[in-house]
Amino acid sequence: xxxxxxxxxxxxxxxxxxxxxxxxxxxxxxxxxxxxxxxxxxxxxxxxxxxxxxxxxxxxxxxxxxxxxxxxxxxxxxxxxxxxxxxxxxxxxxxxxxxxxxxxxxxxxxxxxxxxxxxxxxxxxxxxxxxxxxxxxxxxxxxxxxxxxxxxxxxxxxxxxxxxxxxxxxxxxxxxxxxxxxxxxxxxxxxxxxxxxxxxxxxxxxxxxxxxxxxxxxxxxxxxxxxxxxxxxxxx
Amino acid sequence: xxxxxxxxxxxxxxxxxxxxxxxxxxxxxxxxxxxxxxxxxxxxxxxxxxxxxxxxxxxxxxxxxxxxxxxxxxxxxxxxxxxxxxxxxxxxxxxxxxxxxxxxxxxxxxxxxxxxxxxxxxxxxxxxxxxxxxxxxxxxxxxxxxxxxxxxxxxxxxxxxxxxxxxxxxxxxxxxxxxxxxxxxxxxxxxxxxxxxxxxxxxxxxxxxxxxxxxxxxxxxxxxxxxxxxxxxxxx
Amino acid sequence: xxxxxxxxxxxxxxxxxxxxxxxxxxxxxxxxxxxxxxxxxxxxxxxxxxxxxxxxxxxxxxxxxxxxxxxxxxxxxxxxxxxxxxxxxxxxxxxxxxxxxxxxxxxxxxxxxxxxxxxxxxxxxxxxxxxxxxxxxxxxxxxxxxxxxxxxxxxxxxxxxxxxxxxxxxxxxxxxxxxxxxxxxxxxxxxxxxxxxxxxxxxxxxxxxxxxxxxxx
Amino acid sequence: xxxxxxxxxxxxxxxxxxxxxxxxxxxxxxxxxxxxxxxxxxxxxxxxxxxxxxxxxxxxxxxxxxxxxxxxxxxxxxxxxxxxxxxxxxxxxxxxxxxxxxxxxxxxxxxxxxxxxxxxxxxxxxxxxxxxxxxxxxxxxxxxxxxxxxxxxxxxxxxxxxxxxxxxxxxxxxxxxxxxxxxxxxxxxxxxxxxxxxxxxxxxxxxxxxxxxxxxx
Numbered sequence: 001x002x003x004x005x006x007x008x009x010x011x012x013x014x015x016x017x018x019x020x021x022x023x024x025x026x027x028x029x030x031x032x033x034x035x036x037x038x039x040x041x042x043x044x045x046x047x048x049x050x051x052x053x054x055x056x057x058x059x060x061x062x063x064x065x066x067x068x069x070x071x072x073x074x075x076x077x078x079x080x081x082x083x084x085x086x087x088x089x090x091x092x093x094x095x096x097x098x099x100x101x102x103x104x105x106x107x108x109x110x111x112x113x114x115x116x117x118x119x120x121x122x123x124x125x126x127x128x129x130x131x132x133x134x135x136x137x138x139x140x141x142x143x144x145x146x147x148x149x150x151x152x153x154x155x156x157x158x159x160x161x162x163x164x165x166x167x168x169x170x171x172x173x174x175x176x177x178x179x180x181x182x183x184x185x186x187x188x189x190x191x192x193x194x195x196x197x198x199x200x201x202x203x204x205x206x207x208x209x210x211x212x213x214x215x216x217x218x219x220x221x222x223x224x225x226x227x228x229x230x231x232x233x234x235x236x
Numbered sequence: 237x238x239x240x241x242x243x244x245x246x247x248x249x250x251x252x253x254x255x256x257x258x259x260x261x262x263x264x265x266x267x268x269x270x271x272x273x274x275x276x277x278x279x280x281x282x283x284x285x286x287x288x289x290x291x292x293x294x295x296x297x298x299x300x301x302x303x304x305x306x307x308x309x310x311x312x313x314x315x316x317x318x319x320x321x322x323x324x325x326x327x328x329x330x331x332x333x334x335x336x337x338x339x340x341x342x343x344x345x346x347x348x349x350x351x352x353x354x355x356x357x358x359x360x361x362x363x364x365x366x367x368x369x370x371x372x373x374x375x376x377x378x379x380x381x382x383x384x385x386x387x388x389x390x391x392x393x394x395x396x397x398x399x400x401x402x403x404x405x406x407x408x409x410x411x412x413x414x415x416x417x418x419x420x421x422x423x424x425x426x427x428x429x430x431x432x433x434x435x436x437x438x439x440x441x442x443x444x445x446x447x448x449x450x451x452x453x454x455x456x457x458x459x460x461x462x463x464x465x466x467x468x469x470x471x472x
Numbered sequence: 473x474x475x476x477x478x479x480x481x482x483x484x485x486x487x488x489x490x491x492x493x494x495x496x497x498x499x500x501x502x503x504x505x506x507x508x509x510x511x512x513x514x515x516x517x518x519x520x521x522x523x524x525x526x527x528x529x530x531x532x533x534x535x536x537x538x539x540x541x542x543x544x545x546x547x548x549x550x551x552x553x554x555x556x557x558x559x560x561x562x563x564x565x566x567x568x569x570x571x572x573x574x575x576x577x578x579x580x581x582x583x584x585x586x587x588x589x590x591x592x593x594x595x596x597x598x599x600x601x602x603x604x605x606x607x608x609x610x611x612x613x614x615x616x617x618x619x620x621x622x623x624x625x626x627x628x629x630x631x632x633x634x635x636x637x638x639x640x641x642x643x644x645x646x647x648x649x650x651x652x653x654x655x656x657x658x659x660x661x662x663x664x665x666x667x668x669x670x671x672x673x674x675x676x677x678x679x680x681x682x683x684x685x686x687x688x689x
Numbered sequence: 690x691x692x693x694x695x696x697x698x699x700x701x702x703x704x705x706x707x708x709x710x711x712x713x714x715x716x717x718x719x720x721x722x723x724x725x726x727x728x729x730x731x732x733x734x735x736x737x738x739x740x741x742x743x744x745x746x747x748x749x750x751x752x753x754x755x756x757x758x759x760x761x762x763x764x765x766x767x768x769x770x771x772x773x774x775x776x777x778x779x780x781x782x783x784x785x786x787x788x789x790x791x792x793x794x795x796x797x798x799x800x801x802x803x804x805x806x807x808x809x810x811x812x813x814x815x816x817x818x819x820x821x822x823x824x825x826x827x828x829x830x831x832x833x834x835x836x837x838x839x840x841x842x843x844x845x846x847x848x849x850x851x852x853x854x855x856x857x858x859x860x861x862x863x864x865x866x867x868x869x870x871x872x873x874x875x876x877x878x879x880x881x882x883x884x885x886x887x888x889x890x891x892x893x894x895x896x897x898x899x900x901x902x903x904x905x906x
Contacts, residue, residue, distance in 0.1 A: 002714045002736045027526040027563075028549035029542070053563075079606040090602055099603050102525060103567030103610030107352070110564040115788030115831055116343070117374035119355035122613045123571060126644040129605065138353035138383070147374070164738070164747075164774045168439070171543030171560070175526045178562045182789065198773025203404070204440065205776035206562075208746045210716050210738070210791050223542045227550045238497045238519045263743040263780075264766035265759070289780075315823040326819055335820050338742060339784030339827030346781040351571030351614055358830045359788060362861045365822065400521070400530075400557045407760030407777070411743045414779045418572065434556025441559035442779075444529045446499050446521070446574050459759045463767045 004165045005194060005215045009039040012188050012216040018045050021151035023109065023180040024052040024063055029223040031173030033155040033190045034062035036216075040155075041066045047073045051109070051151055053102060053176060055080035067095065076149070078102040099129065104146050106179060112150035113182025113211070121146055154184025158207070161191035162198070165212025166205045174206060181211040190218040240401045241430060241451045245275040248424050248452040254281050257387035259345065259416040260288040260299055265459040267409035269391040269426045270298035272452075276391075277302045283309045287345070287387055289338060289412060291316035303331065312385070314338035335365065340382050342415060348386035349418025349447070357382055390420025394443070397427035398434070401448025402441045410442060417447040426454040478672030480653035486621055487513045489668075490579060490651050494520050498576035499569075501525070501611060504548040506621045507579035521557075523575055525607040527566045530558025547607065570607070571614040578615040580608065582622045582647075584637045587663035587684040589647040591618065592639035605642075612643035624652035624681050631683035633657070633664060654678060662687050695889030697870040703838055704730045706885075707796060707868050711737055715793035716746070716786075718828060721765040723838045724796035738774075740792055742824040744783045747775025764824065787824070788831040795832040797825065799839045799864075801854045804880035804901040806864040808835065809856035822859075829860035841869035841898050848900035850874070850881060871895060879904050 006012050013036065016022075022040075026032030040048075048071050055075050056064030066072060068085035074096040080086050089095040100108065101123045111119055120143035124130050134145040156177045159170040167189060169177060181187045194217045242248050249272065252258075258276075262268030276284075284307050291311050292300030302308060304321035310332040316322050325331040336344065337359050347355055356379035360366050370381040392413045395406035403425060405413060417423045430453045481489070483506060491513030494500060501523045502508050511531070514520050522531040524546040531546060532555040539553075546552045569575060584592040591612050594605045612618050625631055633650065650657045655669040655678055665687045669678055679686050698706070700723060708730030711717060718740045719725050728748070731737050739748040741763040748763060749772040756770075763769045786792055801809040808829050811822045829835050842848055850867065867874045872886040872895055882904045886895055896903050 002738070028545035030545050079604040080602050081604045087602060097602070099605055101605050101609040102563070102607040103571055103614070106563035106567050107350075107571075110785075111355070113789050113791075114343075114785035115790060116355050116357060117377075117379055119347070119352050121352060121571065123610045123643075125613065127609060127641045129609065141353075143353055162774060166774060166776055169560075171541060172524075172526050172528060172545050173543060174560055174562045176563045179564045182785065182791075202747070202771055202775040202777045203442075205778075206439075208776035208778065208786075209774070210740075210746060210786055225540055225542050225551065226545050227548075238521070264762035266762050315821040316819050317821045323819060333819070335822055337822050337826040338780070338824040339788055339831070342780035342784050343788075346568075349572050349574075350568035351573060357788065359827045359860075361830065362858055363826060364857045365826070398557060402557060402559055405777075407758060408741075408743050408745060408762050409760060410777055410779045412780045415781045418568065418574075438530070438554055438558040438560045441561075444559035444561065444569075445557070446523075446529060446569055461757055461759050461768065462762050463765075 003163045004209065004212060005163055005217065009035060009216055009218070012036065012214045013039055013043060015186070016040065016043070016045060016153055019047045020045065020153055021049040021051065023151045023154040023184050024050055025154070025156045025175065025177035025180050027053055027172065027175035029226055030171060031157045031169065031175050031177050032062050033157040035218045035220055036155045036188060036190050037062045037066050041069045041071055045071055049074040049076065051076040051149060053078050053105065054083065055086035056083040059085045074098070076100060076105070078105050101129065106176065108146055108149035109176065109183045110179045111148035113179060116148050118145055118147045120144065150183045150185065152185050154180040154187040156181050156187060156189045158189050158191045160193045160195050160200060161189055161212070161215045162195050162200060162209070163215070164197060165189065165209030165215055166200050167191070167207035167212065168200055168204060169206055178207045181207045187212050188214045189216070191215055192219055239399045240445065240448060241399055241453065245271060245452055245454070248272065248450045249275055249279060251422070252276065252279065252281060252389055255283045256281065256389055257285040257287065259387045259390040259420055260286055261390070261392045261411065261413035261416045263289055263408065263411035265462055266407060267393045267405060267411050267413050268298050269393040271454045271456055272391045272424060272426050273298045273302050277305045277307055281307055285310040285312065287312040287385060289314050289341065290319065291322035292319040295321045310334070312336060314341050337365065342412065344382055344385040345412065345419045346415045347384035349415060352384050354381055354383045356380065386419045386421065388421050390416040390423040392417050392423060392425045394425050394427045396429045396431050396436060397425055397448070397451045398431050398436060398445070400433060401425065401445030401451055402436050403427070403443035403448065404436055404440060405442055414443045417443045423448050424450045425452070427451055428455055478670045480670060483509060486651050486653060489656065490619060490621060491515065494577060496520065499523055499529070499574065501570070501575055501578040501615065503578065503580040503608070503611070505581050507581065508548065510579055523569065524552070525563070525566055525570070527561045527563060528552070528554070528558065530555045567607070567610055570610050573614060573616055575615045577617045577619060578611040579619045579621055580611065582620045582632060583639045584632055584634050585620055585647050585650055585659070586634055586637045587659070589645040589659045590637045591620070591642045591646045592637040594640065594642045596639050608642050612646040617648045618646045620647055620650045622650065622652055624654040631681055634683040654681065665689050695887045697887060700726060703868050703870060706873065707836060707838060708732065711794060713737065716740055716791065718742070718787070718792055718795040718832065720795065720797040720825070720828070722798050724798065725765065727796055740786065741769070742780070742783055742787070744778045744780060745769070745771070745775065747772045784824070784827055787827050790831060790833055792832045794834045794836060795828040796836045796838055797828065799837045799849060800856045801849050801851050802837055802864050802867055802876070803851050803854045804876070806862040806876045807854045808837070808859045808863045809854040811857065811859045813856050825859050829863040834865045835863045837864055837867045839867065839869055841871040848898055851900040871898065874903070882906055
């Protein structure tokens with residue numbers, strides 16, 4: 001019988017070693033695999049390369065905390081602002097940073113999971129982020145060559161999971177999670193609910209279990225309330 | 237008020253002219269926009285380039301019928317077998333053929349809809365279908381350069397549609413339909429059911445309405461029974 | 473009216489102008505900050521669909537404090553609502569919409585806009601602080617119409633509309649229209665074409681506050 | 690037993706052997722024709738997930754005649770069923786699984802297999818009839834293990850296992866194992882390594898029916 005559910009978070013993360021590359025799902029407070037990130041920090045692994053949209057937020061939660069513990073030596077992300085941990089390490093020269101436009105980041109991750117080694121995109125042409133990248137003309141327009149981005153590990157938060165690893169997501173919790181599940185050589189899911197096989201209708205499966213290796217039941221409840229949308233907005 | 241529903245098939249197809257490129261969804265008997273295809277044939281347009289997985293099946297249905305009427309001058313597809321209309325025109329030198337591996341075809345269509353002009357794929361390297369294509373090495377492996385494939389029109393069959401053009405699909409009717417909806421400059425949907433806005437829950441929308449231009453209600457019922465799976469299989 | 477007796481449009485005035493100019497049925501992404509205001513200024517009888525980079529089409533009004541769904545945030549990480557007809561999807565699909573030219577409009581802020589449409593709005597230098605780009609480059613490269621909401625000059629009075637951007641570019645030849653607190657300008661092959669301006673402002677005055685030649689339709 | 694007194698394995702024998710060798714938990718795509726038989730020969734206590742190119746994971750047994758869902762076909766365009774845990778998706782996602790190396794196994798037919806793993810199974814010539822490739826090139830280039838089910842020779846007695854393919858290639862260095870009606874062979878750096886063969890067949894006889902040197906483990 002296929003059963004990807006493991007008993008606890010320690011088992012979910014077993015085998016992750018120093019120097020691993022780690023995809024981390026989530027956007028804002030939603031869909032963040034914070035319990036997995038905390039446990040990863042407690043394992044004391046070092047020199048991680050983390051791929052995520054941001055570089056964490058609060059210093060005592062999730063990715064911000066992992067960085068604060070000194071576990072991360074490189075961030076690949078689109079918007080590393082709003083994280084005091086990252087700021088501290090970055091200014092001290094203790095963490096490397098690769099800034100990638102958000103859509104290019106998403107497409108690189110999908111490509112990494114889809115067996116596409118490289119693709120061309122109009123995003124970033126003629127900007128500082130094009131430095132060192134091939135520019136090529138198709139039709140009348142210039143495009144940059146960007147490479148697929150897979151990683152040793154993907155950490156994902158899901159709403160429901162079954163024992164085959166089929167996943168659903170709630171609200172905007174989908175964000176980077178499904179494409180990161182595709183691009184992780186080992187994909188580990190913290191799921192709010194573990195449901196019987198067949199409980200998720202075939203049309204409602206967002207991430208098919210083929211992309212998932214381990215599921216751990218983490219009923220950690222609702223995300224904290226965020227700012228409510230106003231004209232003054234927040235960070236990206 | 238946004239209302240993409242049109243009154244009839246004629247309105248759904250209005251403006252389609254000779255020489256148009258047309259993406260046609262469907263795989264096997266499921267998800268084929270046959271009513272739109274028939275109406276297109278009756279309009280008498282000529283010199284269409286059709287992009288689909290197959291080149292039609294029965295001579296009196298859908299794409300097979302459109303080809304038989306002499307409307308199509310070029311097929312881009314992965315498996316043009318099992319269509320007597322296509323065979324006749326192909327052997328007479330009256331229809332051009334570009335054979336594309338099925339996965340490359342799907343990825344090219346997605347790329348066409350996603351603003352990716354070109355990408356590299358391992359599929360087809362070292363084969364006759366690599367003729368004239370750039371081969372490039374990433375890591376230790378060779379890949380082919382393939383181009384995004386958008387078209388003037390996409391013809392799609394959906395299960396449900398609302399007035400914003402949000403779509404769901406039934407069974408294996410999803411197949412090429414969602415990616416073709418993305419890649420059509422004018423995307424026309426024949427829908428089995430038109431439902432009120434909001435009837436499709438946000439998580440269940442497969443094709444968001446942004447990819448859809450026109451919806452026509454065509455309650456044409458279940459596909460015909462196909463062969464039931466046996467060891468002897470059918471055509472791809 | 474003599475020179476100098478004019479009052480710049482306020483934020484809400486600008487948002488109202490932008491909102492009034494968005495046609496029914498457009499798919500629109502509003503950048504963080506000022507552009508977010510536009511959502512509240514679409515004429516009531518007009519349907520416009522709002523997109524968020526993190527996988528939402530069909531964002532609705534700001535939630536009441538007791539009706540916040542904390543599972544739903546926008547690109548600014550603020551809690552938002554959905555309208556009937558909304559759809560949820562992942563980041564790669566979201567940027568397929570953006571990069572694939574499916575969105576009709578994005579409204580963004582700017583540090584500088586050049587007369588050829590070049591946009592600088594992501595960083596004032598790669599060294600000044602932590603560089604961060606978010607979705608700005610994808611939006612400005614991919615969306616059909618890129619409108620800018622901005623003050624006409626910086627707080628120091630330096631023009632933001634220029635011949636050529638000095639700050640690092642977000643995208644080349646991207647901006648199609650600028651709504652400043654002093655004027656509305658189309659970006660055309662000729663350069664900036666003023667289509668509207670604050671009452672009481674003279675063409676000479678507007679030119680002095682702009683570091684590129686202004687044209688009039 | 691003397692030379693010549695052997696009986697080739699039948700289709701069902703081969704299917705049973707393939708089925709017995711598929712480990713629990715593998716994600717498997719079965720090509721049209723012979724390979725389809727394997728689905729019915731997975732040991733009952735073993736869960737294996739079947740994939741179809743047209744957007745299905747979790748195909749189940751053949752439907753009873755009165756329980757056919759005509760909205761559900763496989764890559765061979767036959768009506769099929771789903772098991773609990775099945776998922777439906779579109780073609781680009783389906784081939785992302787294939788090309789991205791997420792499937793453990795595909796079982797395909799062949800015209801020829803070369804000792805370096807080269808596979809020819811899509812056309813005997815670009816001119817003989819309408820060329821058609823389907824998903825064969827993606828499967829053989831993308832799936833981790835490519836097993837071939839085939840007769841050891843053509844109907845005319847020509848070897849299908851060869852030093853180098855004469856027919857147009859489907860993919861280079863793709864095949865990892867061959868299940869013929871006479872033997873099971875791994876494709877290794879040394880070439881074909883026989884791991885099992887029909888009872889009563891001698892190594893000499895097998896070699897005569899094979900156009901590439903055979904090795905033994």
